[in-house]
Structures are given as C-alpha cells and as structure tokens.
Amino acid sequence: xxxxxxxxxxxxxxxxxxxxxxxxxxxxxxxxxxxxxxxxxxxxxxxxxxxxxxxxxxxxxxxxxxxxxxxxxxxxxxxxxxxxxxxxxxxxxxxxxxxxxxxxxxxxxxxxxxxxxxxxxxxxxxxxxxxxxxxxxxxxxxxxxxxxxxxxxxxxxxxxxxxxxxxxxxxxxxxxxxxxxxxxxxxxxxxxxxxxxxxxxxxxxxxxxxxxxxxxxxxxxxxxxxxxxxxxxxxxxxxxxxxxxxxxxxxxxxxxxxxxxxxxxxxxxxxxxxxxxxxxxxxxxxxxxxxxxxxxxxxxxxxxxxxxxxxxxxxxxxxxxxxxxxxxxxxxxxxxxxxxxxxxxxxxxxxxxxxxxxxxxxxxxxxxxxxxxxxxxxxxxxxxxxxxxxxxxxxxxxxxxxxxxxxxxxxxxxxxxxxxxxxxxxxxxxxxxxxxxxxxxxxxxxxxxxxxxxxxxxxxxxxxxxxxxxxxxxxxxxxxxxxxxxxxxxxxxxxxxxxxxx
Amino acid sequence: xxxxxxxxxxxxxxxxxxxxxxxxxxxxxxxxxxxxxxxxxxxxxxxxxxxxxxxxxxxxxxxxxxxxxxxxxxxxxxxxxxxxxxxxxxxxxxxxxxxxxxxxxxxxxxxxxxxxxxxxxxxxxxxxxxxxxxxxxxxxxxxxxxxxxxxxxxxxxxxxxxxxxxxxxxxxxxxxxxxxxxxxxxxxxxxxxxxxxxxxxxxxxxxxxxxxxxxxxxxxxxxxxxxxxxxxxxxxxxxxxxxxxxxxxxxxxxxxxxxxxxxxxxxxxxxxxxxxxxxxxxxxxxxxxxxxxxxxxxxxxxxxxxxxxxxxxxxxxxxxxxxxxxxxxxxxxxxxxxxxxxxxxxxxxxxxxxxxxxxxxxxxxxxxxxxxxxxxxxxxxxxxxxxxxxxxxxxxxxxxxxxxxxxxxxxxxxxxxxxxxxxxxxxxxxxxxxxxxxxxxxxxxxxxxxxxxxxxxxxxxxxxxxxxxxxxxxxxxxxx
Numbered sequence: 001x002x003x004x005x006x007x008x009x010x011x012x013x014x015x016x017x018x019x020x021x022x023x024x025x026x027x028x029x030x031x032x033x034x035x036x037x038x039x040x041x042x043x044x045x046x047x048x049x050x051x052x053x054x055x056x057x058x059x060x061x062x063x064x065x066x067x068x069x070x071x072x073x074x075x076x077x078x079x080x081x082x083x084x085x086x087x088x089x090x091x092x093x094x095x096x097x098x099x100x101x102x103x104x105x106x107x108x109x110x111x112x113x114x115x116x117x118x119x120x121x122x123x124x125x126x127x128x129x130x131x132x133x134x135x136x137x138x139x140x141x142x143x144x145x146x147x148x149x150x151x152x153x154x155x156x157x158x159x160x161x162x163x164x165x166x167x168x169x170x171x172x173x174x175x176x177x178x179x180x181x182x183x184x185x186x187x188x189x190x191x192x193x194x195x196x197x198x199x200x201x202x203x204x205x206x207x208x209x210x211x212x213x214x215x216x217x218x219x220x221x222x223x224x225x226x227x228x229x230x231x232x233x234x235x236x237x238x239x240x241x242x243x244x245x246x247x248x249x250x251x252x253x254x255x256x257x258x259x260x261x262x263x264x265x266x267x268x269x270x271x272x273x274x275x276x277x278x279x280x281x282x283x284x285x286x287x288x289x290x291x292x293x294x295x296x297x298x299x300x301x302x303x304x305x306x307x308x309x310x311x312x313x314x315x316x317x318x319x320x321x322x323x324x325x326x327x328x329x330x331x332x333x334x335x336x337x338x339x340x341x342x343x344x345x346x347x348x349x350x351x352x353x354x355x356x357x358x359x360x361x362x363x364x365x366x367x368x369x370x371x372x373x374x375x376x377x378x379x380x381x382x383x384x385x386x387x388x389x390x391x392x393x394x395x396x397x398x399x400x401x402x403x404x405x406x407x408x409x410x411x412x413x414x415x416x417x418x419x420x421x422x423x424x425x426x427x428x429x430x431x432x433x434x435x436x437x438x439x440x441x442x443x444x445x446x447x448x449x450x451x452x453x454x455x456x457x458x459x460x461x462x463x464x465x466x467x468x469x470x471x472x473x474x475x476x477x478x479x480x481x482x483x484x485x486x487x488x489x490x491x492x493x494x495x496x497x498x499x500x501x502x
Numbered sequence: 503x504x505x506x507x508x509x510x511x512x513x514x515x516x517x518x519x520x521x522x523x524x525x526x527x528x529x530x531x532x533x534x535x536x537x538x539x540x541x542x543x544x545x546x547x548x549x550x551x552x553x554x555x556x557x558x559x560x561x562x563x564x565x566x567x568x569x570x571x572x573x574x575x576x577x578x579x580x581x582x583x584x585x586x587x588x589x590x591x592x593x594x595x596x597x598x599x600x601x602x603x604x605x606x607x608x609x610x611x612x613x614x615x616x617x618x619x620x621x622x623x624x625x626x627x628x629x630x631x632x633x634x635x636x637x638x639x640x641x642x643x644x645x646x647x648x649x650x651x652x653x654x655x656x657x658x659x660x661x662x663x664x665x666x667x668x669x670x671x672x673x674x675x676x677x678x679x680x681x682x683x684x685x686x687x688x689x690x691x692x693x694x695x696x697x698x699x700x701x702x703x704x705x706x707x708x709x710x711x712x713x714x715x716x717x718x719x720x721x722x723x724x725x726x727x728x729x730x731x732x733x734x735x736x737x738x739x740x741x742x743x744x745x746x747x748x749x750x751x752x753x754x755x756x757x758x759x760x761x762x763x764x765x766x767x768x769x770x771x772x773x774x775x776x777x778x779x780x781x782x783x784x785x786x787x788x789x790x791x792x793x794x795x796x797x798x799x800x801x802x803x804x805x806x807x808x809x810x811x812x813x814x815x816x817x818x819x820x821x822x823x824x825x826x827x828x829x830x831x832x833x834x835x836x837x838x839x840x841x842x843x844x845x846x847x848x849x850x851x852x853x854x855x856x857x858x859x860x861x862x863x864x865x866x867x868x869x870x871x872x873x874x875x876x877x878x879x880x881x882x883x884x885x886x887x888x889x890x891x892x893x894x895x896x897x898x899x900x901x902x903x904x905x906x907x908x909x910x911x912x913x914x915x916x917x918x919x920x921x922x923x924x925x926x927x928x929x930x931x932x933x934x935x936x937x938x939x940x941x942x943x944x945x946x947x948x949x950x951x952x953x954x955x956x957x958x959x960x961x962x963x964x965x966x967x968x969x970x971x972x973x974x975x976x977x978x979x980x981x982x
Contacts, residue, residue, distance in 0.1 A: 060573070060574050060575065065574075089570075089573060092566065092569075092570055093570070095566065096563075096566060096567065096570065099559075099563055099566075100563075100585055104587075105585045105586055105587045105588070106585060106586040106587075107583070107584075107585050108584040108585055108586060108626070109583075109584045110567055110570075110571060110580050110582070110583050110584070111580070111581055111582045111583075111584070111631060112571050112575065112578050112579055112580045112581050113575075113578040113581065114574075114575045114578050115571060115574050115575060115578075117570075117571065130574055134922065137584065399919070403915060403919075403931075406627060406915075407627055408625060408627040408628055408908070408911075409627070409908045409911055409912055409915075409933070409934075410934055411912075411931045411932060411933055411934065412932040412933070412934060412936075413930075413931060413932040413960075414929065414930070414931050415928075415929070415930040415931075415960060416919075416927070416928070416929045416930075417927060417928040417929075418923070418925060418927045418928075419923075419925040419926070419927075443960055443961055443964050444961060447959075447960060447961065
C-alpha cells in the first residue's frame with residue numbers, strides 16, 4: 001500500500017506560497033484542525049498516549065518529555081499528551097525564551113533535583129526537553145537537534161523558513177499531520193540505541209567476501225540520478241554504495257542515515273510493497289529533497305530492505321527496475337543467504353568472564369571510518385535484556401561519554417566501580433570504547449579482559465565493520481548537491497570538476 | 503601568512519574573566535501578590551542602582567521559572583537557570599522566601615583586528631552548580647547565624663525590620679564572596695579537626711568542664727587550636743557555620759596584628775597582664791580601660807526548634823581559642839569579663855603551651871614534615887571532618903590550591919556523580935594532562951586523590967592509593 005502522498009500536504013517549494021494564501025483564518029483553522037487531529041489520533045492504534053491526561057501524576061512522571069513549538073508560541077508536538085492541551089504550558093516556555101532573549105541573552109537550561117529542562121531554538125522552531133535522566137545539557141540538546149533534523153527531513157529547512165516568514169503564526173501541524181509517530185519513534189530509539197551517542201553506524205556482521213558480493217551487485221545496478229543505494233537487514237546496515245562525485249562533495253553523516261532509517265521504519269512498518277517518498281537529508285543538504293525508493297526483499301518476514309535515493313522525482317519506475325535487477329542478481333548468486341543467516345554476536349564469543357557488554361568505535365584514522373563512522377557492540381546479555389535495564393546501562397554509558405568529551409576538561413579514561421556494575425570508558429587516538437563488567441571484577445582482570453577484547457576485535461574487524469565503501473558514477477543533476485558548509489571550498493572545486501564530466 | 507600587526511607587537515592577548523557576582527536578591531511572592539504590588543515582594547536587591555522595573559522583571563522571571571518547574575515536580579522546583587551569559591541559583595531557605603544569586607559566566611575576550619570589537623566566548627562548563635549552590639546556601643546560614651530566621655524578623659518587626667536586617671548584613675557579606683575561588687570544599691562546608699593524643703584531649707575536656715562549672719552562665723563551649731576544631735558542644739549545623747565565620751572572618755582579622763613586629767603600630771595593646779597571654783577577640787579589647795564600651799556579637803543557634811539567642815565570647819591565648827556562648831538575655835558587664843579573664847587566662851595559656859609541646863613531640867615521632875606526599879581531600883559526612891593537603895590557606899579572600907583549577911573541577915564532577923546514588927563507589931579518571939584523579943566514596947566518607955604520575959597505569963595508581971589509605975585512613979576505604 002502506497003503511502004498516501006496527499007497526506008504530506010505539501011508541494012514543491014514554489015507552489016507552497018500560493019497554497020498558504022488560501023488557508024482560512026486561524027480561528028476556523030484551529031476549529032477544523034482540532035477536530036481533525038482528535039479524529040485521527042483516536043483511530044490510529046498505538047497512539048493512545050496522544051490523549052493522555054496532561055494534568056495527571058503519571059504524565060508528570062515520564063522519563064523524558066519533548067515539546068516542539070513555534071516561536072509564536074503555537075504548539076506543534078508533544079511526546080506525551082495532546083499538544084493542544086499543553087498550549088498554555090508551551091506558551092510559558094516561549095515566554096521564558098523570549099524574556100531572556102529580550103535581555104540580549106539566550107536561555108539554555110533549568111536544573112532541579114529531579115529534572116533538567118533544555119531549550120533549543122532553530123530558526124522559527126523552539127524545542128524543549130524535560131528529562132529525569134541526568135544526562136548532560138549538551139546531550140539533551142543534541143537529542144533535540146535530532147528531532148529538529150527529523151522534521152527537516154520531512155519538510156526541508158528552506159520550506160520551514162519560508163512558511164514562517166510568510167505567516168508568523170502558521171500551524172505547522174498541518175504539514176506534520178500523521179508524522180507524530182515518526183518523532184515518537186525517534187525519541188524511543190534514541191533512548192536505547194547507542195548510535196546517536198556515538199554518532200556512528202552499526203553494521204550487520206558479515207564475512208567481507210559476502211558483503212563484497214552484495215555491494216558489487218548494488219554497484220552495478222544503477223540508473224541516472226541515483227545517488228545512494230543502501231541494503232539494510234535486521235535494522236542494521238549491510239552495504240552502502242554512493243555516487244562518486246556526490247561522495248567527493250560531502251560525506252553522508254551517520255545522523256542523516258539514522259533519520260532516514262527512522263523515517264522508513266516509522267512509515268512503512270513491515271509492509272510487503274514498495275514505497276516512494278521524498279526525504280531530505282538535513283546534514284547533507286537541508287534545503288532539497290531526495291526521493292527514496294524503499295522495498296522489502298524478503299516478504300513476509302520483511303527483515304531485508306533496499307533503499308535507493310535519487311534526485312529525480314519522476315524516477316519511480318527506473319528505481320523499481322533497478323530493484324528488479326538487484327533482486328534477480330541476488331537470487332542467482334544466492335547472495336542473501338548469508339544475510340538471512342547472520343546474527344549479532346554475543347559477548348561470550350570474546351571468551352572472557354567478567355565482561356558483560358561493550359561499545360567499540362574506531363577513530364577516523366582509517367579511510368573507511370572517515371567516510372562512514374562505525375561502531376560495534378554485542379547483543380545485550382542477560383542482566384540487560386529488558387528494555388529498562390538496557391536503557392539504564394546506556395544512561396551510564398552516556399554519563400561517561402559526557403565526562404570524557406567535556407569541552408573544558410576532557411578525560412582519557414574513566415574507571416567506575418559501583419554496586420551494579422563496573423564501567424570503563426577509554427579514548428585513544430585509535431578508538432573510543434565503553435565496557436561494562438560485573439561489579440566484582442578486579443582491576444587486574446578488567447585490564448586483561450580488555451586486552452583480550454581488543455585483540456578479538458582486531459581479528460574480527462573485517463567482519464564487524466564495513467571496510468569498503470564502493471562508488472558508482474551516474475550522471476546526476478548539475479550544480480551543488482550538498483549544503484555541507486564545512487566543505488564549501490572543496491564543493492566549489494568539485495562543482496567545477498563535476499561540470500567538466502557532463 | 504603571518505602578519506605582524508602593531509597590536510600583536512604590543513602583546514594584545516586574550517583576556518580571561520573569572521566568574522563574578524552580577525546580582526543577588528531576596529524576595530517573597532506573598533508580600534505582593536496583586537498586580538501593581540510587585541515591588542513589595544522584593545526584600546533585598548543588590549546592586550541597588552538597578553532600575554525598579556528591571557528588578558521587578560528579574561524577580562518575575564525567577565517566579566516564572568520556579569512555577570514552570572513545579573508543573574513537573576511540585577516539591578522540587580528549579581535550583582539553577584543556565585543562560586549563555588550568566589547562571590542563576592535559586593534557594594528557598596524558608597517557605598516562600600527565595601534567595602537568588604546571579605553569577606556571570608567566566609569568559610574569554612579575544613581581540614579582533616581592524617578595530618572590530620573583541621569576540622567574547624562564554625565558558626559555561628567552568629561553573630559547577632553544586633559549588634555555587636552551596637555558596638548560596640551558606641549565605642543564608644551565615645545570615646541566620648547572626649540574625650535568626652527571616653520569619654522571626656518578620657514576626658518581630660514586619661517587612662521594615664526584615665529589610666533593614668537583610669540590607670545591613672548582605673551589604674557587607676556580599677563583598678566577602680570570592681566567587682572565582684569557590685570549589686569542592688564549599689560543597690562540603692566541613693570543619694578541620696586538630697589531631698590530638700588522648701591525654702591532651704582529656705585535659706581540654708576537663709578544662710571545659712571546669713570553666714562551665716565555675717561560670718554557670720555558659721551554655722555552650724567550643725575549643726579550637728590553630729584554626730582547627732577540637733571540641734564543640736553545639737549542634738553540627740550550627741558549629742559548621744560558626745566555624746566558617748571564625749576561620750574566614752574573625753581569626754584572620756586578629757591574626758595579622760599578632761604577627762606584626764614588636765614595634766609595629768598594628769601590634770595589639772598588651773593587656774599588661776604578665777600572668778597569662780589570654781585576651782578577648784570579641785567584647786572588650788582592653789580590660790584596663792574602664793570607660794571603653796564593648797559588646798559581644800549575638801548569634802542564633804538551634805533555629806529549628808528552640809531558637810536560642812546567645813552572646814558569642816571568643817577568648818584566645820596564643821594559638822588556642824575558646825568560644826563561650828551565653829544566653830543573650832543576660833547582661834554581661836565588665837565585672838563578668840574580668841572574672842572570666844582571670845579564670846580562663848592562665849589555664850588557657852598553660853593548656854595552649856601543652857598542646858603545642860605535645861604537637862611537636864608527635865611530629866618528631868612521626869618524622870619531619872616533608873612536603874605532603876599525597877595531594878588529597880577527605881570529607882566525612884557524619885562528623886563534617888574535612889582535610890585537604892591541596893589547599894594552602896583557606897581564608898575568605900583567596901583559597902590557594904597547589905593544583906590546576908581544572909583538576910579541582912574534575913573533583914567537583916566526581917562529587918556530583920557520587921551524589922546521585924547512596925552506595926559505595928569508586929571513580930578513577932585519567933585527565934588529558936596525564937594526571938590521575940581517584941575518587942572513593944565509602945560509608946558516608948569521600949576521598950579524592952590527585953596523582954601526578956605520567957606513565958602510571960590503572961593498577962599502579964590503584965596501589966598508590968591503597969598505600970595512602972593504609973597509612974592515613976587505617977583502611978576505612980577497602981574497595982579493591
């Protein structure tokens with residue numbers, strides 16, 4: 001079943017301005033809107049928290065609230081509860097932001113014994129996080145930035161800017177209609193997935209020969225304006241192939257990849273068909289859309305997913321044809337068997353007694369890690385199998401990450417023995433790692449197990465990481481593809497080089 | 503391309519600004535609940551030159567923030583507000599009375615070429631909330647020591663009396679705040695105890711008992727030697743703030759003259775008493791002068807229950823100082839002071855030289871005092887005992903530490919991490935400069951050790967700290 005394009009409610013940028021001129025007055029708009037929203041929220045299963053009572057004790061006690069509002073104080077999103085019911089609370093938040101701003105200052109956060117409130121303003125949007133997790137201000141703000149980027153991935157930054165320039169108290173919910181679950185899903189994933197903390201991607205462990213076969217097939221199945229091909233299995237990256245000149249222009253950041261995967265996950269949810277949807281990659285180019293062709297290759301299990309990104313809005317059939325070719329090649333070489341059989345590894349595989357879990361991220365010394373930052377970690381073992389324990393462990397990792405990467409007093413190593421577990425965080429020129437041991441481990445054992453672990457990772461590194469990022473060459477549209485400011489000089493140079501290819 | 507500009511030649515460099523007090527105010531929303539009455543809420547505001555409406559706006563912001571955080575947790579509202587340029591700390595010491603301290607973030611001013619104004623970079627991470635939050639709480643404790651609670655003043659003389667007292671106290675006290683040198687010790691607010699052998703301790707105990715018996719008016723006594731506490735009859739919380747006052751305000755005021763040379767005009771008038779070296783630090787400066795007027799400072803203790811107002815008599819002989827606290831309703835005249843002087847003076851003088859002798863004997867036994875081998879800070883939550891080999895002299899003006907301020911901040915971070923759970927923990931970190939910092943928390947005690955051993959590894963650091971614990975702390979800390 002196709003995603004209903006009409007529900008996006010948008011058109012390419014030029015026509016949007018005309019559209020907004022036809023919007024009815026705000027009063028009526030709100031009247032219609034509330035009805036519409038209420039009807040939608042109750043119909044969709046799993047969204048009952050949208051109607052949670054915001055005056056209740058249980059609402060107050062949530063682990064982390066996230067609110068999105070416009071700088072005119074209009075509510076846009078609340079993780080728990082209906083944002084309309086929270087409009088006065090959001091009004092207060094906006095008042096706090098404005099008041100401090102009026103004094104030539106910027107509000108950043110509020111701390112109390114139980115809560116941390118963090119503010120972020122991006123253009124006309126204001127984001128507020130109210131958290132009981134004791135994460136640092138920087139980390140919470142980083143999460144809010146991801147929420148902003150997810151919204152940009154659906155609307156583009158240029159559109160948002162233009163909409164609010166044109167109409168200061170525009171109700172952005174009109175455009176985000178139905179997308180609450182994308183933000184809900186992002187916030188959930190950020191809690192229990194360390195990828196966000198590490199700004200890295202975790203791939204599916206595969207023998208490199210098998211992975212190369214898959215990558216080669218992807219590399220050969222091209223069509224004009226195709227810029228990225230991803231193969232994803234069990235929610236982990238299997239292979240990624242990029243267009244050559246685009247890759248020279250700028251790297252694909254892990255954050256963009258996470259947002260892309262989240263959008264697909266929250267939108268398609270185990271459907272057996274194909275999807276064609278616009279998506280903006282905010283860190284890559286925050287002002288324009290790519291068009292994503294997404295298909296599951298193994299219905300009905302739907303664990304293996306192919307994603308093709310194109311710059312051409314009309315290329316659906318070309319993409320479908322690409323997919324057909326890829327599928328055929330996969331079948332004839334039985335290439336997907338290794339993927340279906342692949343599993344995450346356990347910490348027992350390393351052969352140590354006290355180590356319970358670890359995160360290992362190589363530094364960007366090696367080229368392939370520079371191109372795509374990656375990390376690896378085993379399946380969560382027994383004490384951390386439950387969602388609650390998993391989040392608790394990640395909270396501990398996050399605290400150490402915060403201390404070790406402090407801007408004013410960074411550290412090289414942290415060793416923390418506590419009642420529940422003993423934790424270690426370690427940053428060197430070659431890697432960054434976090435490890436969790438039983439609380440009874442001695443320092444001597446911890447060090448020797450760590451040494452064993454590092455040796456094991458070195459031995460398995462071909463399998464644990466994507467070591468080779470192949471490229472293809474397709475004639476893409478001319479002109480600047482990315483807005484990655486940091487590489488503007490290089491981009492200009494490659495623009496010139498790019499033009500010469502045509 | 504290196505450009506040599508005249509400015510560079512003149513050594514125009516980055517300017518580092520340390521945290522400083524921007525404003526400090528006290529308000530009670532109940533005093534001006536209606537619109538148009540906002541000014542009535544404000545009980546004290548520094549700096550006084552701020553325009554009235556701005557004061558009202560700033561107080562309004564604080565109220566809004568407290569209210570907002572109450573939405574999520576009604577019983578635990580905001581404690582601090584972080585903005586780019588400054589940090590505000592909130593404290594509600596008594597119901598509806600709020601104290602707010604606004605500290606300017608440390609910043610670096612980097613000069614720009616071509617006459618452009620310098621770029622300012624704010625360093626928010628340099629301020630640790632727990633440190634300055636504790637400083638604010640201590641402001642209240644100090645006020646309360648000399649004035650009793652806010653409610654008491656309000657009950658006795660309404661808003662007028664309260665604002666008068668606040669103005670009188672905070673105008674002076676705020677000038678003594680040195681925000682650039684606050685650190686972990688401010689979080690502890692501990693007391694340094696003087697190490698004594700049993701015999702000498704018993705001598706002091708019996709001295710106190712004898713004096714309390716002879717001078718039945720004395721309610722509480724505290725005995726200090728060399729800025730360190732030996733014995734106190736006061737409740738812990740009262741003693742800890744009194745200790746801070748004595749060691750950062752009263753004693754330093756009187757030590758300088760003592761250290762002055764024989765012919766210096768600063769040298770205190772010798773009381774002319776050849777029998778002993780005792781003299782009053784509070785009260786009569788010169789007993790011989792019958793015309794001289796004197797009074798003892800009043801302090802308030804046990805404010806939670808009985809709230810007692812007491813005269814504070816501080817009497818010193820050589821390095822020993824005794825505090826006698828007597829009910830304020832009693833009128834202490836010259837006769838009483840002379841009696842105290844003749845009773846306590848000789849005994850205290852003897853005791854002081856005994857202690858000194860014993861101390862020297864102990865030192866000789868334990869070996870010559872070399873540079874303390876370990877840099878550490880120790881604090882015991884149960885008796886408030888604190889010891890630091892890092893701080894050279896903790897006075898009101900400057901706290902000199904022998905380690906880099908960044909290391910002190912790392913200690914502050916570890917302390918914050920410890921405060922999150924009640925269990926015993928150990929945190930060892932290696933800083934970028936290759937210094938190791940070890941924090942141990944065991945059974946209400948905290949120990950922080952700084953080791954400068956560049957090539958040491960975790961095991962070696964662990965062994966070092968074990969050695970320290972064995973010698974100095976008798977294996978109180980026994981984690982692996």
